[in-house]
Amino acid sequence: MKFKTIFILFNIIVLFAFLFITLIPLVMLGNEYSSLFWSQNWILVALFVLFISLLDGYFVINWKLFHYLEEEDWPGLLYYLEEKIFDQKKLKKRYVSLYINGALSVSNLDKIDRLEAEVRDKKPDLFRITGLQFGVNRLLKKDAAGAELFFHEILAMDKVHDREWILWCLAFSCYSGKRVDEAMEPLMEILESKTKDKVLRLLDCYLLDTLRDKIPMEKQTLLSEKTLELKKETISLSAWNRALEKSRESNILSVFMSSLIEDARKWIGQIEG
Numbered sequence: 001m002k003f004k005t006i007f008i009l010f011n012i013i014v015l016f017a018f019l020f021i022t023l024i025p026l027v028m029l030g031n032e033y034s035s036l037f038w039s040q041n042w043i044l045v046a047l048f049v050l051f052i053s054l055l056d057g058y059f060v061i062n063w064k065l066f067h068y069l070e071e072e073d074w075p076g077l078l079y080y081l082e083e084k085i086f087d088q089k090k091l092k093k094r095y096v097s098l099y100i101n102g103a104l105s106v107s108n109l110d111k112i113d114r115l116e117a118e119v120r121d122k123k124p125d126l127f128r129i130t131g132l133q134f135g136v137n138r139l140l141k142k143d144a145a146g147a148e149l150f151f152h153e154i155l156a157m158d159k160v161h162d163r164e165w166i167l168w169c170l171a172f173s174c175y176s177g178k179r180v181d182e183a184m185e186p187l188m189e190i191l192e193s194k195t196k197d198k199v200l201r202l203l204d205c206y207l208l209d210t211l212r213d214k215i216p217m218e219k220q221t222l223l224s225e226k227t228l229e230l231k232k233e234t235i236s237l238s239a240w241n242r243a244l245e246k247s248r249e250s251n252i253l254s255v256f257m258s259s260l261i262e263d264a265r266k267w268i269g270q271i272e273g
Contacts, residue, residue, distance in 0.1 A: 002070065086118065164200055171187045
């Protein structure tokens with residue numbers, strides 16, 4: 001359903017609901033008591049009108065943004081966001097995330113580099129929050145050494161968001177650069193963590209299994225236990241699809257790692273137990 005249609009239907013429903021609520025006292029109490037009722041409860045009407053005005057105002061202000069998203073017009077979206085971010089200096093997490101997604105959709109990694117420089121310079125706290133998203137750009141460039149340095153930098157920050165995923169990205173960068181010994185520590189940290197992200201845990205166990213001969217015996221036992229535990233949690237296809245969809249909604253990396261995730265899914269399906 002088109003966004004414009006949804007907006008119109010929403011306002012029609014709200015209008016009917018408003019009329020229904022305001023007419024109930026008139027029908028049940030009569031004109032005299034209805035006037036008395038609303039004179040004492042007018043604040044409810046005022047709050048209702050204010051809420052709807054703010055909601056409609058939000059949609060109107062962001063009308064262009066919703067239009068570009070609905071039409072999947074990525075060049076138009078990027079142009080719109082460039083005005084917001086670079087010209088109007090509105091460095092918001094929502095704009096940054098959408099800009100990265102749009103740039104990835106048109107395979108223009110240079111635009112992400114420009115945005116990263118802007119965020120680093122103007123709003124370093126936002127860079128700490130969106131580090132994983134910028135990291136996807138590093139992984140796609142297939143510069144293992146550069147990606148490794150980048151993820152080390154992010155992990156050195158205080159209160160970094162998506163820490164376990166960044167740890168995995170660091171390990172994957174080391175693994176891709178044939179530095180498997182350096183990949184072990186972050187992979188083991190994820191294995192021993194309490195993360196409930198099934199996709200992340202699957203990728204972690206998958207990579208660790210390829211390095212099993214480098215893992216101490218007691219850690220191999222832990223890996224086997226975690227793998228069997230995860231197999232039981234993901235044996236249902238519907239449950240796995242829900243977990244994968246949830247991960248993709250919150251983490252764009254899950255989209256670009258689809259092939260590796262599928263390989264890991266096939267691998268764990270062959271594990272006995």
